[in-house]
Amino acid sequence: MISVGVIMGSDSDFSIMEEAAKILQQFSVPFEMKISSAHRTLKRTVEWVESFEKQGGKVIIAGAGMAAHLPGVIAGATTLPVIGIPIKSGALEGVDALYAIVQMPPGIPVATVGINGARNAALLAVEMLAIADLELQNQLKAFRQKMAADVEAKDSALQDKLKA
Template sequence: MSQIGVIMGSDSDLKVMEDAIKILRQFDLDYDVKISSAHRALERTVDWVKGFEAQGGKLIIAAAGLAAHLPGVVAGATTLPVIGVPMHSGALEGVDALYSIVQMPPGIPVATVGIGAARNAALLAVQILAIQDQALSDKVKNYRAQMLKDLEAKDEALQVRIREEGTRT
């Protein structure tokens, strides 16, 4: 049984959404991935959402560009939490998608991350699931601790480089 569903409006979104999939794999979470459309395949999309929920899915990450109706349609078809990922596309470079996803009507919320921020969408999904899963919560804490170690290592390397360059002048 997959806990997280990942749905996107086009195969062109997969390049960005692979960042989310990598995070879900890193945290050993089961997931389903689907390409569907709020406009071109409405019934197919709603059927997938309802089937995912019926099979015990817990959360859906939905990516879309341009008019970006997919996350809203998904949220309208389920009571599961939905995280929207606006895709960088079109003349407005994803700003239209961001506004479409973040401006949901009252009663049908979609959590929204930044344009193209699939990694953050997956991390938010992990954190939501970790509320009721101590082992997953520990993994999140370890992930954050590793981020700090990586930052400190980069800073140390920078400080060494600055000292070396300073002695050369």
């Protein structure tokens, strides 16, 4: 069963959204990835959300740049958690997308990560799924332990260079 839906408004967003896919693959979380626009293919987008929900999907990650309506449109069409990724693009370099995603009206929340924060969006989705999945909880703990060990190794290498 597909647990996470990853959706973007344009193929130009793929290089960012691919980072979310890599994290989901690393944790063996089944996902599907789609391109569908909140503006150009509204009906298709809402139909996908409804189908994803009916098929038992659990979390949606939506990336969008500029006006960034995609995460909000999706959140308005489902009660599933939606994680918005503002994509750096246009004259404002993603700040407009960040504001558009984070400033949702009361009652229709969208969890929002930083600009181009696809890795964190996927990790947040994994954390949501891990609430009811002990194996995922253990994988997340191991992931964090490895990150800490990596920092310690980098510091050790730095200290060695400074001594030389």
